[in-house]
Amino acid sequence: xxxxxxxxxxxxxxxxxxxxxxxxxxxxxxxxxxxxxxxxxxxxxxxxxxxxxxxxxxxxxxxxxxxxxxxxxxxxxxxxxxxxxxxxxxxxxxxxxxxxxxxxxxxxxxxxxxxxxxxxxxxxxxxxxxxxxxxxxxxxxxxxxxxxxxxxxxxxxxxxxxxxxxxxxxxxxxxxxxxxxxxxxxxxxxxxxxxxxxxxxxxxxxxxxxxxxxxxxxxxxxx
Amino acid sequence: xxxxxxxxxxxxxxxxxxxxxxxxxxxxxxxxxxxxxxxxxxxxxxxxxxxxxxxxxxxxxxxxxxxxxxxxxxxxxxxxxxxxxxxxxxxxxxxxxxxxxxxxxxxxxx
Numbered sequence: 001x002x003x004x005x006x007x008x009x010x011x012x013x014x015x016x017x018x019x020x021x022x023x024x025x026x027x028x029x030x031x032x033x034x035x036x037x038x039x040x041x042x043x044x045x046x047x048x049x050x051x052x053x054x055x056x057x058x059x060x061x062x063x064x065x066x067x068x069x070x071x072x073x074x075x076x077x078x079x080x081x082x083x084x085x086x087x088x089x090x091x092x093x094x095x096x097x098x099x100x101x102x103x104x105x106x107x108x109x110x111x112x113x114x115x116x117x118x119x120x121x122x123x124x125x126x127x128x129x130x131x132x133x134x135x136x137x138x139x140x141x142x143x144x145x146x147x148x149x150x151x152x153x154x155x156x157x158x159x160x161x162x163x164x165x166x167x168x169x170x171x172x173x174x175x176x177x178x179x180x181x182x183x184x185x186x187x188x189x190x191x192x193x194x195x196x197x198x199x200x201x202x203x204x205x206x207x208x209x210x211x212x213x214x215x216x217x218x219x220x221x222x223x
Numbered sequence: 224x225x226x227x228x229x230x231x232x233x234x235x236x237x238x239x240x241x242x243x244x245x246x247x248x249x250x251x252x253x254x255x256x257x258x259x260x261x262x263x264x265x266x267x268x269x270x271x272x273x274x275x276x277x278x279x280x281x282x283x284x285x286x287x288x289x290x291x292x293x294x295x296x297x298x299x300x301x302x303x304x305x306x307x308x309x310x311x312x313x314x315x316x317x318x319x320x321x322x323x324x325x326x327x328x329x330x331x332x333x
Contacts, residue, residue, distance in 0.1 A: 170250060173251075173252055174247065174248055174252055176252075176254075177246075177247045177248075177252035177253070177254040177257070178247055178254075178319065178320070180254035180255075180258075181243075181247055181254045181257050181258060181261070181320070182258055182261060183261070183294070183295070183298040183320045183323065183324050184240075184261050184264050184265055184268070184295045184296075184298045184299040184302070185265065185268075185298050185299040185300075185301065185302025185303065185324075186298065186302055186323075186324060186327060188327070190319075190320060190323055193323050193326070193327065205319070205322065208319060208322075209319045212317065212319055216248070
């Protein structure tokens with residue numbers, strides 16, 4: 001095979017054979033030996049294998065349920081990222097533990113299964129938790145708060161057992177409607193107002209809304 | 224155009240607020256319909272506000288039996304700066320949106 005690239009300043013093209021014979025006159029590419037080709041291939045293959053292993057590890061890591069310690073650390077990181085709570089007093093009286101607070105008429109999934117657990121999607125959470133007739137799984141901090149235009153919370157954080165509860169269907173839909181409503185004189189919907197708040201604020205607000213709606217629900221049932 | 228008395232407007236605002244609450248809490252809640260009713264409340268209230276009659280229109284509703292009526296009246300009054308009458312009602316009324324309205328108002332103050 002003839003290589004057309006000439007030497008600098010030379011009119012005559014140089015063949016590979018002349019390169020082999022006079023390497024000091026050749027400043028262009030040279031023919032790669034089979035050994036070098038194999039070595040290059042092996043290096044690329046090794047790189048690809050490493051990348052694949054790294055990706056598989058990351059994927060497995062993201063799908064693995066967080067341990068309690070990891071969950072707390074992750075929550076702390078997320079909270080640190082947020083701005084300071086504008087109304088710390090709002091959180092008073094709202095316990096966030098794996099024990100159901102006294103007098104509360106509903107329980108979180110964490111309290112139901114006795115475990116703090118995260119899922120990578122709502123679908124996987126629902127598949128594992130199953131359904132209970134007459135109820136729907138409700139997120140205390142809404143799933144919509146993972147959207148870019150809202151709080152951008154981590155999907156796994158939203159789908160964590162302490163953020164989910166089973167509510168009567170009508171209570172669940174009423175809360176969703178309430179979050180889509182806007183008060184007279186104000187242009188912003190509840191859901192969009194919450195989008196500017198940190199996790200703890202939204203969580204506490206969500207608990208209060210559930211408390212309120214469950215009381216109304218029970219009042220209607222008792223009438 | 225048929226003109227309405229302020230009592231008739233107040234009665235209509237009350238009806239709209241109750242209907243909005245019903246839309247949110249029916250078996251098949253409809254927030255879009257509820258927000259449309261809110262817009263109708265605002266139209267009436269803005270018309271009376273332009274005539275400097277907003278307090279006359281809404282103040283009597285601040286002591287209504289229905290939480291939704293007290294909340295709706297107080298919310299609109301606060302949005303138009305009548306904090307002295309609206310805030311005490313919003314701090315007591317049983318509506319989760321009262322916290323939101325107060326939060327927005329306080330952030331505007333600071």
